[in-house]
Amino acid sequence: MDNVFSARIDALREHMVRNGWDAVVVSGSDPHASEYPAPRWKQVEWLTGFTGEAGDVVVTRDHAGLWTDSRYFIQALNQLEGTGVELHKTRVPGAVLIPEWLGKNASVVALDGLCQSVAAVEDIKDALAAAHPDGDFRIVDVPDILERFWNDRPAVPSTPIATLDVECFGGISRLDKISWLRKWMMLEEVDGVLLTSLDEIAWLLNVRGNDIEYNPLVMSYLIVSQDYVKWFVKKTAFGAYDPDTADSFAELKMDGVDIEDYDAVYFTLADVNPGASWKLFADVATLNHHICSYVQESCPDTSFVFGKSPVILEKAVKTKSEQDNLRQTYIDDGIAVERFLYWLETEVAERGGVTEWEASERLTAFRSEIPGYRGNSFENISAYGPGAALPHYSTPQHGSAVIRSSGLYLVDSGGQYLTGTTDITRTVPMGECTMLEKEDYTLVLKGMIALSMAVFPRGTAGCQLDVLARNALWRSKRNFGHGTGHGIGYWLCVHEGPQDIRQNFNSQPILPGMVTSNEPALYREGRHGIRHENVLLCREAGANDFGDWLEFETLTCCHIDTAAVLPDLLDSSERAWLNSYNEKVFRTLSPLLSPEESVWLRNKTLPI
């Protein structure tokens, strides 16, 4: 029996056949290459029911497939049941990715060019060209391709805009940031920069919004030339500013930022500097295919210069003021998490159990009491026992598992604050644990500690450090299937580049001022999941004959439970690190906690 999703796929397929297309690609992203799109662009979810945060769909006459990575294999198999959509695994040996698959199965490919980056479409084009050396292939750009089938499709989001004091933004005004970008443009000999990535725009303009859940962003495009700054934003629809953001707009105008309607970006691009050649810089990783082809077809005077946006690196290296704010923010966030952990332990002891959902709600409540709190930075992962074996477990509101006083509970969460973005995972021994749970818990912890203690010469990239977080696991032939660390924004996205710590080669060195997570893990399907996550700030550690040295400062301030640690598996430096970390957490937080909480934390942080 067909379900709602297979009916939708059938409708799309009919449309496809009528138009003479062999395949339709539906992407999981939006016109700004956002990792987490607003509901309007949850096209993959609408079409297939798959709610994972990474996934793209291809529909042909006789096949519908979802491409996603190991974090979502189990979830995808469950959610796709009955839809007729088959799972294609990515990031596994021998994986056939969408471009290559299309090469073998299609000549005419339709896609929503708004939701595909130039780089992604180039990959598809290359694969089709390789598969059809006669040139007999075509890519059809159909913006909002699902609109005709999706009756109640949400609109482009539009929420109030905040333009706060410059101290909230690392002490650098938008005028200074714009003038930095203009200097860069002169060096690179380009006439303009088109920014499409939402966190880059928010950073450059010192603005925040709430257009995407958990991400304080404003749906918009930005063009910066030596003469003007034009911001294309939904809040000006119908020629009138949204009253909620009128003040912010006035402030921006005073700084020389012209406010235009979101869709007016096309007119402006068509109109710039007519008759003279104009070099416009854009980043193919985030520029969408639709806007790019529009410029290339309609604006003969404009030529693109493609490269990596300079904003990405500038944004990743936190200023002194941002670093100071972050230190305090992670202490504040630690208080919320410690209160939650105390509540959880007490509650489970008193009531015998608490559902994962209730725990998650309670954690959010504790966080919301922190000054400057502006929401969570991602959906809480609150997972007990086998649920924690899914790295991206989504806690169901109804019927979630009950946390009881044995085994391991995993909670991965974070907050958005005026003074930074947090991300923390703690795995909590709720009572008695098996030897395997303890072993896994300790080996993962060894990895987290090894990375925390790392010292490395300037120029070292995350992939050159990653094995430190895995070595203890590897020597026991255990591993985890995701990266060890991601960059974290400042009151921005919880995932940001350009640095990371993972096996994949990424030549970006970890630089002083960068904030990166440290989250080794272990998952045993049907049994338990363990992840220990602290957030690290890279800082200078002096220079000598052997080089210019960097190290990590741990920002996260929340104790690590030693109840599941097997002390014999730690060497003396690891044990010293753990005891000193817990002691520091106690000394920092206890004055800010209630007497009961403080006594409880004292016990939790006794040296082992």
Next chain:
Amino acid sequence: MDNVFSARIDALREHMVRNGWDAVVVSGSDPHASEYPAPRWKQVEWLTGFTGEAGDVVVTRDHAGLWTDSRYFIQALNQLEGTGVELHKTRVPGAVLIPEWLGKNASVVALDGLCQSVAAVEDIKDALAAAHPDGDFRIVDVPDILERFWNDRPAVPSTPIATLDVECFGGISRLDKISWLRKWMMLEEVDGVLLTSLDEIAWLLNVRGNDIEYNPLVMSYLIVSQDYVKWFVKKTAFGAYDPDTADSFAELKMDGVDIEDYDAVYFTLADVNPGASWKLFADVATLNHHICSYVQESCPDTSFVFGKSPVILEKAVKTKSEQDNLRQTYIDDGIAVERFLYWLETEVAERGGVTEWEASERLTAFRSEIPGYRGNSFENISAYGPGAALPHYSTPQHGSAVIRSSGLYLVDSGGQYLTGTTDITRTVPMGECTMLEKEDYTLVLKGMIALSMAVFPRGTAGCQLDVLARNALWRSKRNFGHGTGHGIGYWLCVHEGPQDIRQNFNSQPILPGMVTSNEPALYREGRHGIRHENVLLCREAGANDFGDWLEFETLTCCHIDTAAVLPDLLDSSERAWLNSYNEKVFRTLSPLLSPEESVWLRNKTLPI
């Protein structure tokens, strides 16, 4: 006052000006991209006096420069004194390499195309093109460019050729290897393969020679098509086979290998398959520019297909029979080194001192007693005290330092045997050591042990493991400026690819059967140098839910002196590894040593 080298450079410069060239590039390699060239191609040494194993020279009207890496900075500064040649450092931040430098300083560049790979010349061409967008630049190929100035230039070497029993070559006959390559050619749809790299040719044909010191190679080119195998080799000069190799040639002819003169490769390439298109595979990393341009200009029917030679990987993965032979060879080699170490300690105690040179000669003498010994695999490094701080110290025959009964002595050496190639470094505490020497000794050892104990999932590359060998040093803000490990041939070159263990990104995974050195180090200029080197064989370690696991087996069988170890710096697993390694060395070698040596080794290998 001008010295002999500056006079030579002046002569070259005059010739350069007369021909209208702006620059001449002189490479440190030979027509086969050999790492260690025969004397005929030590053109850099003849021109500048620099004897380091890596270095290229550029001469312009007003500048002469040598480009080399950190291993040779001190040596280069010494040897270049008075020559007017300036040192350009490579592998340092901000280094300007030869292509880029030429772009800024020349339009017409002359080079010996025989001694430059296609890839190297492409780099120069790209840099010149970028610097001269008008296309006003030229590369002039002048084979044997120094010949006119170099009166007694050595000839192309020609030594006897050995074709031994197939068991000496991993149990795979040349016919099987040729048919493997022909299958590969069919898959890759090429008509022929041109091999120019000497160790690839030696491996494929199961032949060895002695044309380059320490490297059992035969100067030659090889063309393999589906119809024939043609080997172009100096031993056929004047139409007659060298009598010393006549039997080997007869054996090769029986296997269908046509023997041609070294220089006849040009005629053959010009002559193949006239009138029909012919696709010839070659590797741009080793194919020389001269032969490549010759084919492109003179053989319109032949088109090159460039790629990475498949022989490199096939040669690096040792067969079961090669692995078995290597295990025994490293035991035999260990006996020679242990006898040497016993002799050294006894001799220094009795005579109060031994020169580095005498020690080196004595080590070679011990090695030459091992059955199957065919010479050393590189020049012994025998260095006491400050000399050891030069990673590639060259022990002078006269006036070398005297090894006495205190401080550290470093000996890096290896043998060529019918059953494999060895490479080992031991740093020997000769008596009392300073606390800094002991600390450095122990930290380097921790790195070597960590890498020895590594377990890793299939697919892991050396650059993803390298930090294991550096982490203990890095945490004390110490480092070494070279790679941790290189591949090692089988009765072939002591350095071979494609795998390595170093910071530089190299995506080649370490595979079961690969043999790689493990040699972390520490150098303190003017004080001491420490390097511990064992050789590792990668092997399978089973599969489970978390992956398919690999690990290392240590081939090297020679004790590690514990006298300079600070036990407190070792964790329990490191101490266990060290004690178990030394115990195994004792048990393996003591039955093969004299009673005195055996008693001595028992004391050296007592657990700590």
